[in-house]
Amino acid sequence: MAVKTVSVTQDGLPSEADQAERFGKARSAQATAVLEDYVELIDDLLKSEGEARPTDIARRLGVSHATAIKSIARLKREGLATSKLYRGVFLTPEGLSLAAKVRARHRLVVDLLVAVGVPKHCAELDAEGIEHHVSDAALAAFARFLGRDETGTRRGKPD
DSSP, X not given: OOOOOOOBOTTSOBOHHHHHHHHHHHHHHHHHHHHHHHXXXXXXXXXXXXXXXXXXXXXXXXXXXXXXXXXXXXXXXXXXXXXXXXXXXEEXXXXXXXXXXXXXXXXXHHXXXXXXXXXXXXXXXXXXXXXXXXXXHHHHHHHHHTTBOTTSOBTTSOO
């Protein structure tokens, strides 16, 4: 992977292009964070309770029922979820794949934070924000630091 150099202006600021790229990346991550949280939670609810009802989703995410319905509609438009009348929300194969990716990323971030001394509870809370903003390059570095392969599995033995 090529390392990008960042140009800095005389006043110490990054160049306009570099700064715009940073802010653009953050806005993009924020836009997808909601979808990622929803698919991860829906997958968790389906596995543990057998169903993911909008009411349960709203309560667990701490949002209104109307907000959950709006976000679920977005998941459906994006091809990540489907719903059945009186049966709740289900993930498509794409939604299941995204949920697995988000969960693995979350675990890797939590494990790194714990490895550098962050208490487990705090690491779980912090990972909820970090997991959506961290780059693939940073995740690969986290995995190397923790002695894991690119999938997040410990080298030589499964988690």
